[in-house]
Amino acid sequence: MLIDLQGKTAIVTGSTRGIGYAIAAGLAGAGAAVVITGRHQADVDHALTGLRDSIPGAQVRGVAADLGNADGFAVLTRAEPLADILVNNLGIFQLQPFTEIPDEEWTRFFEVNIMSGVRASRAYLPGMRRNNWGRIVFISSESGLNIPADMIHYGFTKTGNLAISRGLAKSLAGTGVTVNAVLPGPTLSEGVRHLLAPEGDDSAAEREANAFVRQHRPTSIIQRVATPEEVANMVVYICSPQASATTGAALRVDGGVVDTIA
Known part of the structure; x- marks a missing residue:
């Protein structure tokens, strides 16, 4: 299978390192023009250099913005008003006993892990609908199904990603825009x-x-x-034209951690 994303613009949030960086590399390697994001310009510049060095001819550019709040999204959308592919990867995690998680931490996790994807999808969906083609991917987690006792606030947000992606996919019935969630394991x-x-x-x-x-x-x-590249492989496929019949799905890259046949 040859995945060709030439002519498509992809935005990957939280992509200066880790899984997001691997996704950006995979999409760039398939020919997409990729926009990476990070809070700090130095991190964005470092990631862009790495992508250009490792992928000959890569079309990559970056935006430095804090996407954990609405002001950051204003910066991103001014710089990049349109996208064909959106990967909502931005997320935070932290080990913390439930009784020690203050209100402000619940709010912070909600803003970063849930509202970043909501705001990005709301911003770029109209252009996808006009073109009758688009791909939106939420990076959830197996922790959204197996809620970790030591990261309940994190698991809660990853369950939220699943609910939003499924509902958004249903709202786009009959269009050429697909919405899916990918659930990495460890x-x-x-x-x-x-x-x-x-x-x-x-x-x-x-x-x-x-x-x-x-x-x-x-x-x-x-x-x-798993490696970040193994997660990225699933994401690149889901963003491809070949995945046109896959939408509303929760696709696990969890190594079989979730013990179910469905």
Whole structure:
């Protein structure tokens, strides 16, 4: 299967590192013109350099904006008013006991993990409808189904992503615009690497992550963490013309962690 996204513009939120960066690289490698976003210009510039160095001829550009609030979206939409593909990847996570999560943290997680996708989809959907073609992807998580006891606020937002993506897909019935959610399982992103090995030992981080999967996600079939590129592969396919009959779906890249046949 040859995925050709030439002539398409893709926006990937929260894409200066980790899963978002891998998605941006995958879309650029398929020929899309990719817009990456991050809060800091230095991070955006660093990511753009990496993409251009690793993907010959990559069409990439970036916008520095804090998409955890409405003002940040005003910056993004002024710079990039149209998109054919939107990947709502921006998200935050934090281990925290339920009784120690203050109101402001619930609000922050809601604004970043849920409202960023709502605002982006609301902004770019009208152009997709006019063209009768578009792809919107929400990066949810297996934690949206298996709510983690030590990150309830995170799991809650990832369940919200599933509800929004399904409802939005239904609202676009009969159009050429699809909306799907992708649910990564434990993934060795840069954030996870830093959490497990803040001193920068990547091998140690991978060992710790794989041990975590075996101990705390025993239903995992692959018995290891996924790579950001493995998650990105699913996203690139869902954004392709070949995925035109897939919409309203919750697509798991969880290594089999969610123990269900459906």
